[in-house]
Amino acid sequence: MASRLVKLAGMALGAGAVGALLYAERAHPLRKQMRKAAPRIARNVTMGAACQAAIMAAEVPLTERIATRNAVRKRGLSGLFGGGVPGGVAAFLAMDYGFYLWHVATHKVPFLWRFHRVHHVDPDMDASTAIRFHFIDMFVSLPWRLVQVRASGIGPRGLAAWRKFFLFSVLFHHSNWRLPWGLDEALSKHITTPRMHGIHHSQKPCEMDSNWSSGIAWWDHLHRTFRDDVPADAISIGVDDPLAERDIHLLPALKAPFVAPPALRELP
Numbered sequence: 711m712a713s714r715l716v717k718l719a720g721m722a723l724g725a726g727a728v729g730a731l732l733y734a735e736r737a738h739p740l741r742k743q744m745r746k747a748a749p750r751i752a753r754n755v756t757m758g759a760a761c762q763a764a765i766m767a768a769e770v771p772l773t774e775r776i777a778t779r780n781a782v783r784k785r786g787l788s789g790l791f792g793g794g795v796p797g798g799v800a801a802f803l804a805m806d807y808g809f810y811l812w813h814v815a816t817h818k819v820p821f822l823w824r825f826h827r828v829h830h831v832d833p834d835m836d837a838s839t840a841i842r843f844h845f846i847d848m849f850v851s852l853p854w855r856l857v858q859v860r861a862s863g864i865g866p867r868g869l870a871a872w873r874k875f876f877l878f879s880v881l882f883h884h885s886n887w888r889l890p891w892g893l894d895e896a897l898s899k900h901i902t903t904p905r906m907h908g909i910h911h912s913q914k915p916c917e918m919d920s921n922w923s924s925g926i927a928w929w930d931h932l933h934r935t936f937r938d939d940v941p942a943d944a945i946s947i948g949v950d951d952p953l954a955e956r957d958i959h960l961l962p963a964l965k966a967p968f969v970a971p972p973a974l975r976e977l978p
């Protein structure tokens with residue numbers, strides 16, 4: 711009974727946080743939106759629902775099985791730290807760093823870019839952009855996700871906590887919320903902020919090739935891929951290629967990875 715109450719309170723807290731974020735990005739917008747919001751958000755939510763179904767069908771059962779074995783056998787990076795809190799923290803950081811590496815790969819490997827491009831094609835950015843992915847991408851990224859969970863040694867509780875952190879983080883940094891400058895600057899030393907991730911969604915390759923972090927921002931600082939020198943209103947969001955306008959829409963976006971020429975965006 712008590713655990714059910716805790717679970718319900720957690721869900722209410724999560725829903726409240728997401729609601730507050732959706733309110734904040736409308737009350738304090740960071741970028742001027744260029745397109746009609748309703749059809750764009752409807753497309754993104756539809757794509758997000760397909761992704762969630764794919765994640766529930768494949769990623770969740772497989773990663774939970776590995777995480778349960780991690781906890782029993784005390785293996786992976788967490789095991790090297792002796793498990794417990796130090797092991798849990800190490801595993802959490804390793805999961806997040808694994809996402810940084812994967813994100814770089816999705817831009818640099820042409821096959822992976824075909825799928826990740828569907829996310830970047832969105833011509834405006836708000837919290838709904840965070841869930842705009844091709845559902846096949848959830849299967850394409852699955853082997854790497856299994857490696858992340860196995861190598862980090864994260865346990866079931868750590869995995870559940872990391873999932874919540876990651877979901878809220880992607881909604882937050884894709885949002886169109888203008889934080890006070892000082893706060894954004896201070897936060898971007900540690901976590902990915904909306905201003906920071908907006909630069910990554912620029913059409914200009916030199917700006918897109920920065921700010922790859924999806925949660926903790928330390929990896930961008932470590933790899934010197936952090937940028938905060940582009941004002942939000944100087945950024946054209948989206949992808950600069952001849953088929954971008956077509957692939958904004960739902961069906962073309964779903965077909966795009968399979969029909970697009972390999973170098974849609976000429977890699978730098």
Ligand SMILES: [Zn+2]
Binds near residue numbers: 813817826830910
């Ligand atoms: Zn990206």
